[in-house]
Structure formats: C-alpha cells, structure tokens
Amino acid sequence: MRVLGLDIGTTTISAVVVENTQVLRAMTRPNDSFLKDRKHWEKLQDPGQIRDTALTMVEELFRQYPDVERIGVTGQMHGIVYLNDRGEPVSPLYTWQDRRGEELTLDGETLVSRITRLTGYPVATGYGLVTHCYNRQHGLIPREAVVFCTIHDYVAMVLGGRRTPAVDTSDAASFGLFDVERGAFDLAAMEKAGIDAGMLPALAKDSKIGFYGGKVPVYAAIGDNQASFLGTTAGQLECMLVNVGTGSQFSVYTKRYHICPGLETRPFPGGGYLLVGASLCGGRAYALLERFFRMTGQMLGANVDSAYEAMAALLKSSEKPGDIPQVLPLFQGTRQESCCRGSITGLSVDNFTPLHFLWGMMEGIAGELHQMYCAYQAICDAPVTLMGSGNGLRKNPYLQSCFSEVFGRELILSQCNEEAATGAALFAAGL
DSSP states (O other), rough: OEEEEEEEEESSSEEEEETEEEEEEEEEEEEEOOOOOSSSSSOOHHHHHHHHHHHHHHHHHHHOOOOOOOEEEEESSSOOOOOTTOOOBOOOOTTTOGGGSBBBBBBBBBBBHHHHHHOOOOOTTTTTTHHHHHHHTTOOOOOOOEEEEEEEHHHHHHHHTTTHHHHHHHHHGGGSSETTTTTTEEEHHHTTTTTOOOOEEEEEESSSEEETTTEEEEEHHHHHHHHHHHHHHHHSSSSSEEEEEEEEEEEEEESSSSTTOOOOOEOOTTTSSSEEEESSOHHHHHHHHHHHHHHHHHTTTTOOOOOHHHHHHHHSSOOOOSSSOOOEEOOOOOOTTTOOOOOOEEOOTTTTTTTHHHHHHHHHHHHHHHHHHHHHHHSSSSSEEEEEHHHHHHHOHHHHHHHHHHTOEEEEEESSSHHHHHHHHHHHHHH
C-alpha cells in the first residue's frame, strides 16, 4: 500500500510517498510564509500560503503516484489559526514561536505564570490556549472566528473536504490544559484561568476524517513530535529518540501513563504515551557559537559568510582536548522557566580556546537531553536502543560521538530524512 505523508513545518513543508515503511519519493519546499511582525514578540505566518503550497505538493505527488491509497498529515504543534463557519482562516497562524505569553499582565506577572498558578498545568508561551487567552483579553480574536486549530489540522481538513477541524489528541494536548490521562480538555481548569472554551476544536472520534478528491481517505493530523518518533523508528516503539534540529528533544514511548519530572507526557496516536523533554536551543546553540566565531572574524576584517566549514576543519584536525568547560545551553530558557539563561563554567587560561568551546557546546547539547533520560530512567526501565534524528545531529559526526559517550551506548542514526512526514504516512497506514 502506498501512502502519502505531509509535514507542515515552521521553515519547510515536506511530503513523501511511502510503501511498506520505504520512502519512494520525498520533496521539500521552503515555508517562507512569515508575516512582518507587528510586535517584537510576534511570530506569525500566512495560513493561506501554507495551504496552497501543501496542496500543490500533494497534487504533484498524486500525478506521479495516482495509486496512493491514504493521506497522513503532521506539522508544527502548539500554534493556532482561527477559522470561520465555512472553514476559512480569518487570522494569521500564531506559531509555537510566538512569545505573547511572556508579556507582563497588569499585576506584573506573565500570562504563562498566571495560567500555571491558577490551574496547576505547566504551560509555555506559544501554546494555543495561552495565545487564545491573550488574544481574547486584548480583543484580537476576529469577529467571524468560531473555532481554532493547528495549521496541519486545517490542511488535513481541507484535504478531507471538511469545513470543521477534527483534532487528534496528540495535537489537542499541545494547546495546553489537556488532561492527557483522561484524553480530554480540562474545562474546569480553563474556567479557573478565565479562558473561553467555546472555540475549542472537536476531538477526532475516528482517525479517518474525510476523503481527498472524494475517494482517498485522509487521516487526522498528528503532532510532529509523535510523527517523528514513528518515522524515525519505522514503527518500532521500543526505542528512545534524541532529535537535534533548531531545538532538541528526548522522546521515549510507554504503554502506561507516567508522570516524570522534567518530561511532558503526551498522547501517542493509536494508544499509549510519549514522554518528551524539549530544549528550546539544541542545534540553535551550535548556531549561536557559529555566529560568535563569524562576528569575531568580521571584527578582525575577514569577509566571513559562514564559520561552519572552519569549525568542522578545526574539529577534524585536532584531537578532542581534555579539561573541556561545562556549557549549559539554556540561551532561551526552558519551556518551564523562560527566564533561565545559559552559562559556561570551568574556564581557565588553558581551555579558553575555540576548540574547547566547540566541544563544550556539543557536550552541553547532549548533556541537556541526557538529564531528561536520567529522569525517565529513575521511574522506568530504559530501552537499550538509542536512535538519533534531525539535521543538527545528522550533519555533525562530532556531536554524534558526544551523544554516544554521554548516553553510554551506540547512537543509531535514522535513515529517514523526512521523519515527520514519514511518520504521518505510517500512522495513516496503520503501522
């Protein structure tokens, strides 16, 4: 059976055709739909442009593979777009990167901390219900809006010929204030926080939500974290996954519901749960070091467009040094504590060098995810297999070696370049 998978990412949109877990064709287009920010904390995209790009890609793949039997969809979680009663977008997409939840309220408290204090649910800026709460308080919800959903819920809705979204629990939980164990929004918690529940999307009663072209089944969109786990492991769930892209994540599947400090318990499509720890930097921490080196070169009069090749050459030409400084790469804080900041400690006259900083940063990236693994290991038996994905990891063999060393086991890289799109296809295929 051939299945099409679609991934609506923040910077790219990807699509694959999969047959028996093997990718037959993959394509990626840039998602250049960001709108000019009206406020410095806004991160908005054009949902119409995203929809049109995604539909064009689907049409192109169907011309090449007219025997595709199912369509699966995934994409960037947490963010929301408002729709009218005809299923048309009436707002921009408020992405997961939007930081309005960190704006101070009149009493000097951030909206995120206020909602967490009132409800007991840890939420972060960019979560759909945080965004919705802020928009309601500031009169930013369009008058025609009747419901909100993720961008990939919207695209799946359009593909399936629907006018209303049907949301999988893996997406619904990403909005916040969702009782994962019960599989439902916590309406009492929403009332405590003064959040209007009237625009919540309906949960999908069936994984099949519609038909593309009136005949090809379209399945409910699933969260990209869960989809990436499925795609990376090819449906083999007894693994733990480290992913390094712009951010980074540690993920492990469990059949039973667990509460683990520092990890978020997320619904897994088809049953079970995914325990997830997320770093806001990850690969971005390495990019910050590249920017520092590049700016240093420019300060010295060198015309440097990129320092990545020089960084790789230094690593290749040098042995791993001793006395590596300890880097804590919390340069954007954490989801729980946005005010946290990174640090570099253990510096001396001997290790204040570019080479030491490179290794320190990579060990810090690996170490942050390893702390999440240790929290999981304290309550559950950890899987033996460690898998890795994401371009930040795939393109850096030295970072790979750091993960193997820090976790104390071989790192197996995913052979799939489009993990999320492939995972969406595998979900639709029933794997």
